[in-house]
Amino acid sequence: MPRAQREQLILDIAGQVFARDGYHSASMDEIARAAGVSKPMLYAYFESKEGLYLSYIERSGQELVERLQRAFAAGDPATVHAPERVSEFLSFVEEHRDGWRVLFGEASANRPVAEQVSQMRGRIAQAVQQLVEAGLDEDQIVGPAAEAVAHAIVGAGESLANWWLEHPEVSREDVAGWYAQVVRASVVAVMPRSAA
Amino acid sequence: MPRAQREQLILDIAGQVFARDGYHSASMDEIARAAGVSKPMLYAYFESKEGLYLSYIERSGQELVERLQRAFAAGDPATVHAPERVSEFLSFVEEHRDGWRVLFGEASANRPVAEQVSQMRGRIAQAVQQLVEAGLDEDQIVGPAAEAVAHAIVGAGESLANWWLEHPEVSREDVAGWYAQVVRASVVAVMPRSAA
Amino acid sequence: MPRAQREQLILDIAGQVFARDGYHSASMDEIARAAGVSKPMLYAYFESKEGLYLSYIERSGQELVERLQRAFAAGDPATVHAPERVSEFLSFVEEHRDGWRVLFGEASANRPVAEQVSQMRGRIAQAVQQLVEAGLDEDQIVGPAAEAVAHAIVGAGESLANWWLEHPEVSREDVAGWYAQVVRASVVAVMPRSAA
Amino acid sequence: MPRAQREQLILDIAGQVFARDGYHSASMDEIARAAGVSKPMLYAYFESKEGLYLSYIERSGQELVERLQRAFAAGDPATVHAPERVSEFLSFVEEHRDGWRVLFGEASANRPVAEQVSQMRGRIAQAVQQLVEAGLDEDQIVGPAAEAVAHAIVGAGESLANWWLEHPEVSREDVAGWYAQVVRASVVAVMPRSAA
DNA sequence: GATGAATGAGTTTTCATTCAT
DNA sequence: TATGAATGAAAACTCATTCAT
Numbered sequence: 001m002p003r004a005q006r007e008q009l010i011l012d013i014a015g016q017v018f019a020r021d022g023y024h025s026a027s028m029d030e031i032a033r034a035a036g037v038s039k040p041m042l043y044a045y046f047e048s049k050e051g052l053y054l055s056y057i058e059r060s061g062q063e064l065v066e067r068l069q070r071a072f073a074a075g076d077p078a079t080v081h082a083p084e085r086v087s088e089f090l091s092f093v094e095e096h097r098d099g100w101r102v103l104f105g106e107a108s109a110n111r112p113v114a115e116q117v118s119q120m121r122g123r124i125a126q127a128v129q130q131l132v133e134a135g136l137d138e139d140q141i142v143g144p145a146a147e148a149v150a151h152a153i154v155g156a157g158e159s160l161a162n163w164w165l166e167h168p169e170v171s172r173e174d175v176a177g178w179y180a181q182v183v184r185a186s187v188v189a190v191m192p193r194s195a196a
Numbered sequence: 197m198p199r200a201q202r203e204q205l206i207l208d209i210a211g212q213v214f215a216r217d218g219y220h221s222a223s224m225d226e227i228a229r230a231a232g233v234s235k236p237m238l239y240a241y242f243e244s245k246e247g248l249y250l251s252y253i254e255r256s257g258q259e260l261v262e263r264l265q266r267a268f269a270a271g272d273p274a275t276v277h278a279p280e281r282v283s284e285f286l287s288f289v290e291e292h293r294d295g296w297r298v299l300f301g302e303a304s305a306n307r308p309v310a311e312q313v314s315q316m317r318g319r320i321a322q323a324v325q326q327l328v329e330a331g332l333d334e335d336q337i338v339g340p341a342a343e344a345v346a347h348a349i350v351g352a353g354e355s356l357a358n359w360w361l362e363h364p365e366v367s368r369e370d371v372a373g374w375y376a377q378v379v380r381a382s383v384v385a386v387m388p389r390s391a392a
Numbered sequence: 393m394p395r396a397q398r399e400q401l402i403l404d405i406a407g408q409v410f411a412r413d414g415y416h417s418a419s420m421d422e423i424a425r426a427a428g429v430s431k432p433m434l435y436a437y438f439e440s441k442e443g444l445y446l447s448y449i450e451r452s453g454q455e456l457v458e459r460l461q462r463a464f465a466a467g468d469p470a471t472v473h474a475p476e477r478v479s480e481f482l483s484f485v486e487e488h489r490d491g492w493r494v495l496f497g498e499a500s501a502n503r504p505v506a507e508q509v510s511q512m513r514g515r516i517a518q519a520v521q522q523l524v525e526a527g528l529d530e531d532q533i534v535g536p537a538a539e540a541v542a543h544a545i546v547g548a549g550e551s552l553a554n555w556w557l558e559h560p561e562v563s564r565e566d567v568a569g570w571y572a573q574v575v576r577a578s579v580v581a582v583m584p585r586s587a588a
Numbered sequence: 589m590p591r592a593q594r595e596q597l598i599l600d601i602a603g604q605v606f607a608r609d610g611y612h613s614a615s616m617d618e619i620a621r622a623a624g625v626s627k628p629m630l631y632a633y634f635e636s637k638e639g640l641y642l643s644y645i646e647r648s649g650q651e652l653v654e655r656l657q658r659a660f661a662a663g664d665p666a667t668v669h670a671p672e673r674v675s676e677f678l679s680f681v682e683e684h685r686d687g688w689r690v691l692f693g694e695a696s697a698n699r700p701v702a703e704q705v706s707q708m709r710g711r712i713a714q715a716v717q718q719l720v721e722a723g724l725d726e727d728q729i730v731g732p733a734a735e736a737v738a739h740a741i742v743g744a745g746e747s748l749a750n751w752w753l754e755h756p757e758v759s760r761e762d763v764a765g766w767y768a769q770v771v772r773a774s775v776v777a778v779m780p781r782s783a784a
Numbered sequence: 785g786a787t788g789a790a791t792g793a794g795t796t797t798t799c800a801t802t803c804a805t
Numbered sequence: 806t807a808t809g810a811a812t813g814a815a816a817a818c819t820c821a822t823t824c825a826t
Binding site: 502553 | 610611612613638641642645646652653657670671672673674675677678679681682685688689691692693700704705708709711713715716732733735736737739740741742743744745746747748749750751752753758760761763765766767768769770771772773774776777778
């Protein structure tokens, strides 16, 4: 088997293991065994565990960025946010679960620990969901939309807050204002008749 | 020093270390040294590394959830998304950086690894930012708003995609539709004159 | 509570723990907790873990030796080995299980390890038992006598071999001769009509 | 050096250390150093300390059981207890001191502790020895025979008592009866002219 | 006399990494 | 090229033991 091909195979397997166990808990032993190669091969091809990981997210990230750019940034601005575009991006997530999980999923690492963190996030999402639903008439709540939007809102806030922590020169008021608007607009957009 | 007080002190320090290094890379030795106590104390008070971590996120999460609920869920729906409310939440993030980072920050774990992942996210955010700006006249772009909103949008998508992976019964079209609307509404809301 | 009395109480508890877990696996923490005293008390009274253990086997051993001497060594040689005497000794074992186990029982220490060793001994005892039974007519085998004698024979051999290891000046032939006679006599004694 | 061979070498060394220090006090560090390998090898080959120990007693026990069965159980019942047979078994003990000590020796564990226990047993054996000698004319006592038989008797009692503790359904009278007979027969067998 | 609080020193175990073949 | 065999370094965790009060 030529080297290039074997490298791809190893990356596939490594992705599975990283996605399942997280960077730290994944062991080179396990990856080598799962890929059916010897450990020294892993080192010959990728230098180190870190090198292997970086190679993997490089490959995954490359494709993800391209797909996202195709989904979001290309073509006529008027149609840019069209669901079909977004759908393409979601297809990618679906087809490349491992890559997505490694880049954006919650690092499993230690089972009970990950669970507790995830539970905390869940509680927050629930609170937001109640808020979303509070602005609606009871009969407007259709299935999982409210739950989904709640997660989107939480994720937006999380990301925004993290960004802000790296940009302390931006005032809290500004950030708060933007986020407030995003939240309000999201609720209104998805739940159109909402009075929120 | 009475036990209860020292427990709080240890939790503070542990939070710093966990926030900086991530769960796995944080070592009990380091935490003990930083807290100025011996390792056996850590075990006497928190049973295990996992126990220490869980204690920490319990304490942090408790307060975060409360703060978020106060920010979002209380009072008159009409004023619920008011920036002042959101601002309160951001205050919390600011005051409890460590707690926030441990719960919602990017697990550092391994420096270059974290950096690469973070860079990848950055590139995606940039693509989205360009998209946001594409819908605006050049003179409308005011400072960091577009960047901030781009991060919010990315975070929303990330969170939504993760939620969807756990809810495969929801159709891709639905999720795509919701996300598309969230994105569009967010852009419009923050960049009001945008034609997007 | 006066010191002397408390010492006795602690020794009782310590014996239980030592008998259950073995010297190494027994922890001072556990003994202190079980005895309802603080660890520093244990050290004030017995100096060290070793001191505690030695105190315990001293107390137990003292009584055991006395009982054995009374059972075996006293009085008219003709009646010395009478079952009533032996019975007294067995009473002691029954009443002082912990003491006996600590002095002569198989050290538990590590469960699976102890089990494996014990199994090995069991297999040996079985082989001996078959031998004992081989010398009997089938209808002579009455209940557990053969099994019991087999264990006695194994124990005698074990003890004899250990003794011999410390007395290399004694010839193997002599030891073998004595042991052979003990075995034969034991079988005959307990299974009287045996042709062995 | 091929793996299989090195495994045997490690087992040999481990046996020495276990025999000298007992299971608990033996440390993997020490075994590795003594065997001239690194600790990870120990784990690669035997999984754990427990695994190493079990491997060792498996290997030792296997051979011991076979030897014992050959010594005791084979051939014509009439010659079964012949000293030559027993002698073979003693040869094994002599040649496999470590294996024997690990399986049947007094677990050293902690030097002074083991010593004290051993001393206690010694005192008991002495008492029994006096008893044995009490039944003899002074000029009949030939060298170490009485001492050896005393140890055999003590070992038989020890083993019998342990067996009885696991079989409480057997009456004390029965056990006492059997033991009494074993004792009497042993004395008579080895010290033939004794009136005991 | 009694103890809550504290620790030094050691244990087993794991893992990324490399060399000899 | 490929690997079986080997390891240095560090991790989590435990325990007998001792102060300060």
